[in-house]
Amino acid sequence: MADRNSALMSGVPELLVLSLLAGREMYGYEIARSVKLISRDALVIGEGVLYPALHALESRRLLRAKRTRVDGRTRIYYSLTVRGRARLAKLSEDWRRVSRGVASILGEGSHG
Amino acid sequence: MADRNSALMSGVPELLVLSLLAGREMYGYEIARSVKLISRDALVIGEGVLYPALHALESRRLLRAKRTRVDGRTRIYYSLTVRGRARLAKLSEDWRRVSRGVASILGEGSHG
């Protein structure tokens, strides 16, 4: 099964997470709010998607985790590893390819 | 559970099929080749994805099927129903929303 590489799409949550963390380290709850905020409500990433994704990303060594305590609450800050940056580069390119591809089909279809 | 409506993404094959059929009626094999051709190899829709998708779309009354015989081979031409057009409109809008959303996150991340 190779590595779910050339999938048509999928993996958007992973892409969002990696992309945000490329800018600075963030914690889960903050990532969820940021996605909603930056995309102006176009995208919402649920916690049932986010946390498992973060754990998977960490165990795949794409993210590094740092536990801290703020105001009595636990926060886990995540940052990109080198492998994470490579993965981000690949996923971004995949996304652009698919995005352009879909646009080309939509264009064809609509103007007839 | 509602109708897999507000999904983050997914459903790209369905979108492609509906979009192509909005232009003119086509048969399965032709759709597969067209996707590859129009997208300049950016997108490839396998037959294991395409045919089940076409059947599902037909049973949901989004497509209409018309069996014909050409040169001794069977072709099944599909065309959009009214419901299919409505579905296409919705999926296109969803796609544009997600696409813009992802772009906004990628933009933030890369120059941040």
Place this chain on the structure above:
DNA sequence: GGGGTATACCTTGGGCCACGAGGTATCGTA
């Protein structure tokens, strides 16, 4: 007649992943 390629349809099995729902705990506030 045998082999290869293109056309044209199909199903099955497996697996990934998104999602909703629900759970724990702290803090501030009304």
Place this chain on the structure above:
DNA sequence: TACGATACCTCGTGGCCCAAGGTATACCCC
């Protein structure tokens, strides 16, 4: 005391994608 925001988490369901494999016709070449 109850609620909402913050902050983490898991589980079960189900959708959907995919590779692989299967059937059959037409055409070409040798």
